[in-house]
Amino acid sequence: MIRIVILLVTLVIGSVANINAQSKYEQGMGKAFALWTENKPFEASNVFERIAEVESEEWLPHYYIAMINALNSFGVTDKEKLTLQLEKAKKHIEEAELISPNNPEIIIIKATINTAWIAYDGATYGMTLSMKNAELYKKAFELAPDNPRVVLSKAEWDMGSARYFGQSIEPYCKDIERSLELFATFKAESTMHPSWGKDRAKEVLKQCKG
Template identity: 40%
Template sequence: MKSLNILIVFVITATFANAQNKKYIKTMETSITAIFQAENTEALDATANKFDRIGQAEASEWEPYYYASLSHVFKAFKIEDLQAKDKVLDQALVALGRATTLSENNSEIIALQGFINMIKIGVDPGTRGQTLSPKIMADFGKAMKLDPNNPRANLFMAQMLYGSAQFFGTGVDDACALVDKSMVLFESEKPESTIAPSWGLHSAKQYKKQCEAALEKAENQE
């Protein structure tokens, strides 16, 4: 009888946990879609706040804080005022820091951290370029080492190399080769779950066009 009671409790607990997990996944899927459908900063504030609430409810999951951070990043792209943009990027780093505490040595988190700091260079290139660039390169390098097939890590590294090449007036061949590699990785990517990061292909296609134009210009100048 005691064994039967234990079995019943186990079944009830497992059923409840499964229902909770399905609810979490569904809520995350809906909220992730909302990020990419957001048309203004207010909508992105709403998604960031939603993910923050999900993170508080699901204390062991890193994905809510990752997407809260991504919401802030997308918001920053819509802001022209540099000081305001910088504050939003700081919020993105804070949210991502919470994700890091839940999942260390995570290629996706580390890659996004480097990406955020890469955007922060644009706020004040003269002051930040020299100090942030080594950290950014280290983040992208680590993210790629942890997961060589992470298309976002490869794309972000390509963007960093492309920007550096333009700044120093050197060739973009290495950067563009990495863009091509990232596109292959995007097209073959098989996310571990429906809420795993899978974004970035659109940006890769945009950089592909820039590379084609830059390489054609360089060829014509020879």
């Protein structure tokens, strides 16, 4: 799981680090992405927070605050620290959703927060949050069946569930392949919008062929 987190962070940074900043908003976002590139995720999160306070109509700063805190929660064993990070992630992804409702990119991060709790203590959180994640991925797919991150994330979740119940992951390998086809033609709305996932899909596909 830690390897997955590191890979995802790298992918996110790679997709947004070269912003040609113009407005103050873009300059601030560029500074945050630069800090993330320097492996300073929480410093980046602080910058995103300052941007979010000023840019009340922008969902992306909240999205990245939530993403940073969620991804960096995998592997945390201190429950107090974990709770602080995931509560912050939850707060900001809900703020993002208020600004941009029914956004599949946001729904994916909501599911990631749940997955972090499950990874920490599956016995306590597994049953209820797994059900919620199944609903979240279903909703995201209904909203954006051709979004490569939605297809990839849903397939990965389904593969994890299949493994847990001792079932074959093969039915979901076609979904991973489809996500790669979608990544090939996907164009983000801007350099600041989510575009991560292609390399992750390639990694997951190796599991199918391994």
